[in-house]
Amino acid sequence: MAATAAAVIAAAAGCGVRPTSVLSAGSMPVADGRASTITVYLVKDRALYPAVRPGLPGHPYLALAQLGVPVTSEERRAGLYTDVRPQEISVTQDGPPGTLTVWVDDPGPRGLRPGPGSRWPRLALAQVACTAQAVPGVKGVLLEAPDEASGHDRVPLDCGDFADLR
Amino acid sequence: MRLLRRVTGLRIRLVAAFTVVALLASVLASGISYVLLRRVMLQRTQDAVLTQIRNTLAQQIPEQMPPDTELLIADQVQRVLSAPGRTVVAVPVPLDGSAPVPPPGSLDVPVSRDFARRATHGVVFQRIVVKSRPGLEGHPYLLVGARATGYSTTVDEPQRTTPPMVFVSVSLSREAADLRSLTRALVVADAAALLAALLLALLATRGVLRPVRRLGAAARALGDGRLSTRVRVRGHDELADLAHTYNHAAAALERTVTELRAMEAASRRFVADVSHELRTPLTSMIAMTDVLAEEAGDDGGAARLVAEETRRLGGLVEHLIEISRFDAGAAALVLDDVNVAEAVAGTLSARGWPGRVAVEGPADLFVRADPRRLDVIVANLVGNALKHGGPPVTLRFGPERRDEPGVVVTVADRGPGIPDDLLGVVFDRFVKAEAARSRSEGSGLGLSIAKENAVLHGGTLEAANGPDGGAVFTLWLPARHDDEDGDEDGGDGKGGADGSEDGEDA
Numbered sequence: 001m002a003a004t005a006a007a008v009i010a011a012a013a014g015c016g017v018r019p020t021s022v023l024s025a026g027s028m029p030v031a032d033g034r035a036s037t038i039t040v041y042l043v044k045d046r047a048l049y050p051a052v053r054p055g056l057p058g059h060p061y062l063a064l065a066q067l068g069v070p071v072t073s074e075e076r077r078a079g080l081y082t083d084v085r086p087q088e089i090s091v092t093q094d095g096p097p098g099t100l101t102v103w104v105d106d107p108g109p110r111g112l113r114p115g116p117g118s119r120w121p122r123l124a125l126a127q128v129a130c131t132a133q134a135v136p137g138v139k140g141v142l143l144e145a146p147d148e149a150s151g152h153d154r155v156p157l158d159c160g161d162f163a164d165l166r
Numbered sequence: 167m168r169l170l171r172r173v174t175g176l177r178i179r180l181v182a183a184f185t186v187v188a189l190l191a192s193v194l195a196s197g198i199s200y201v202l203l204r205r206v207m208l209q210r211t212q213d214a215v216l217t218q219i220r221n222t223l224a225q226q227i228p229e230q231m232p233p234d235t236e237l238l239i240a241d242q243v244q245r246v247l248s249a250p251g252r253t254v255v256a257v258p259v260p261l262d263g264s265a266p267v268p269p270p271g272s273l274d275v276p277v278s279r280d281f282a283r284r285a286t287h288g289v290v291f292q293r294i295v296v297k298s299r300p301g302l303e304g305h306p307y308l309l310v311g312a313r314a315t316g317y318s319t320t321v322d323e324p325q326r327t328t329p330p331m332v333f334v335s336v337s338l339s340r341e342a343a344d345l346r347s348l349t350r351a352l353v354v355a356d357a358a359a360l361l362a363a364l365l366l367a368l369l370a371t372r373g374v375l376r377p378v379r380r381l382g383a384a385a386r387a388l389g390d391g392r393l394s395t396r397v398r399v400r401g402h403d404e405l406a407d408l409a410h411t412y413n414h415a416a417a418a419l420e421r422t423v424t425e426l427r428a429m430e431a432a433s434r435r436f437v438a439d440v441s442h443e444l445r446t447p448l449t450s451m452i453a454m455t456d457v458l459a460e461e462a463g464d465d466g467g468a469a470r471l472v473a474e475e476t477r478r479l480g481g482l483v484e485h486l487i488e489i490s491r492f493d494a495g496a497a498a499l500v501l502d503d504v505n506v507a508e509a510v511a512g513t514l515s516a517r518g519w520p521g522r523v524a525v526e527g528p529a530d531l532f533v534r535a536d537p538r539r540l541d542v543i544v545a546n547l548v549g550n551a552l553k554h555g556g557p558p559v560t561l562r563f564g565p566e567r568r569d570e571p572g573v574v575v576t577v578a579d580r581g582p583g584i585p586d587d588l589l590g591v592v593f594d595r596f597v598k599a600e601a602a603r604s605r606s607e608g609s610g611l612g613l614s615i616a617k618e619n620a621v622l623h624g625g626t627l628e629a630a631n632g633p634d635g636g637a638v639f640t641l642w643l644p645a646r647h648d649d650e651d652g653d654e655d656g657g658d659g660k661g662g663a664d665g666s667e668d669g670e671d672a
Binding site: 014015016017018019020021022023024025026027028029030031032033034035038053054055056057058059062065066069070072073074 | 200201204208212216219220221223224225226227228229230231232233234235238239242278280281284287288289290291292293294295304306310312313314315316317320322323326329338341342345346349
């Protein structure tokens with residue numbers, strides 16, 4: 001009887017999910033994300049220069065977002081720089097097929113028009129246009145930024161317009 | 167006592183043993199199946215989660231990361247891994263080798279520093295049961311920590327190209343609920359098994375114990391004297407064998423006892439018959455020898471001896487007839503209200519003893535008794551004291567209550583007393599104090615007859631030695647007799663009248 005009672009109590013105490021210590025479940029997974037490389041147009045000697053960077057799976061328009069980050073030290077050593085100021089750049093595809101809308105959040109005091117004092121010189125606009133059109137299937141770009149006056153500052157861009165900078 | 171016997175009885179013990187074994191077996195079986203099922207269930211869940219995390223990390227993290235894309239990867243990983251009951255957090259890996267701990271509250275369970283440290287070297291998991299969070303006490307969670315390896319970073323800007331590591335907490339409440347329902351099912355099954363075992367045990371023990379009970383009842387009946395009791399033999403098992411043996415023993419016993427009874431009855435009948443046959447010629451012989459002794463005058467010493475011995479022989483035969491009546495169960499009481507003082511005085515004067523015995527007792531004491539038998543008892547006791555004890559002989563009587571009101575009569579003498587080895591058998595037949603005195607004056611039956619008469623009244627007769635020496639015989643008779651209606655049979659009046667003369671024993 002005592003043995004039975006002990007067994008019952010032990011069974012009752014061992015019911016449910018029991019906590020464990022920290023257990024190993026094998027080695028670390030090996031990074032194996034497959035993505036084709038992307039082409040980001042940087043600037044070298046006041047001209048556009050296509051730099052190649054690794055891509056990310058599931059991010060086809062990563063190249064445009066990469067325009068908003070500083071160049072890598074390796075690229076800097078190679079004399080490359082970017083005219084696009086560091087900022088968050090996002091991409092949507094809500095226009096006609098083949099046209100991307102690129103959103104930037106730093107239009108500067110003069111908006112997206114190139115000129116003295118503008119934060120978007122021609123080279124920067126060329127970087128955006130050509131980087132976008134380097135993505136397979138993209139034919140045109142609509143650059144948009146918030147504008148205090150009109151709400152949206154919108155500039156259509158085409159890499160072909162900047163052939164003199166290549 | 168009866169309850170104790172019930173509790174420790176064979177049936178209870180058998181049923182308890184049977185039930186305990188069954189319960190132990192079923193609890194063991196369900197415990198093992200529970201543990202196995204739980205292991206399989208949790209293993210499956212863990213494997214699924216671990217595999218998904220491993221695959222997600224492998225697929226979402228490229229060999230080489232574009233700079234500053236850690237947040238993108240973290241978002242992507244969180245999106246892929248998110249599911250109901252899960253929280254996913256991706257944290258950057260510090261490059262100084264320390265363990266990254268996710269901010270508190272970002273997961274359902276806190277991540278210990280040890281867990282985080284080990285997670286930087288491999289995939290680790292831990293099951294945690296929440297204890298301290300209100301509303302979630304007892305909720306089990308699976309915590310997994312992992313990071314990818316095999317990627318390459320740039321030498322001088324590794325922080326920009328290092329993928330984050332992920333921590334995932336998975337609620338195991340569904341598994342816990344499944345286990346609870348499994349427990350319930352097992353408890354119900356065990357209870358059913360217990361009940362079934364109990365029923366089966368009761369049935370089995372009944373089958374086993376019924377023959378044992380029957381044997382016990384039969385043995386009791388045999389002990390009570392019903393020698394014809396037999397048990398039915400059924401089957402061919404050990405119990406049937408036992409019943410068979412019992413029947414044999416009972417039959418043998420019955421046969422032997424019947425034979426013995428027949429032999430005893432025959433011998434008693436023989437004694438009674440012989441006594442009756444002797445009585446008639448002896449009566450004539452007594453009369454004749456008395457006449458012969460008278461006619462012989464002073465010279466008839468031999469004739470007087472013959473007459474005396476013939477009278478003694480007659481007394482012995484009367485005693486034998488009296489004893490035979492007791493043995494045959496033919497002795498009957500003729501009850502009357504007897505004044506004890508008068509009865510004692512009558513007995514003593516009839517035998518010429520008044521001056522030799524000191525009598526003490528109240529004059530108005532009555533007892534319900536057969537006067538003739540009371541006379542026999544008193545005469546035997548007093549005669550015995552006068553012949554074998556030393557003077558003075560005292561007779562005391564008075565009321566004495568034992569279980570009921572009664573009268574006690576004590577006869578004491580100052581003689582040598584009764585030898586210790588004879589105290590227990592002094593009322594047996596033909597027991598005499600001096601074994602060498604083979605030819606005694608008494609018949610050796612007087613005290614036996616006195617005792618039988620006392621018992622016939624529902625009283626007692628005891629022999630003892632007094633503190634001052636001498637034998638003390640104590641007669642106790644109930645004042646009121648149980649069966650007052652009594653027997654109206656006065657048939658043994660004659661035997662007692664003569665037998666009273668010589669009570670001598672011890």
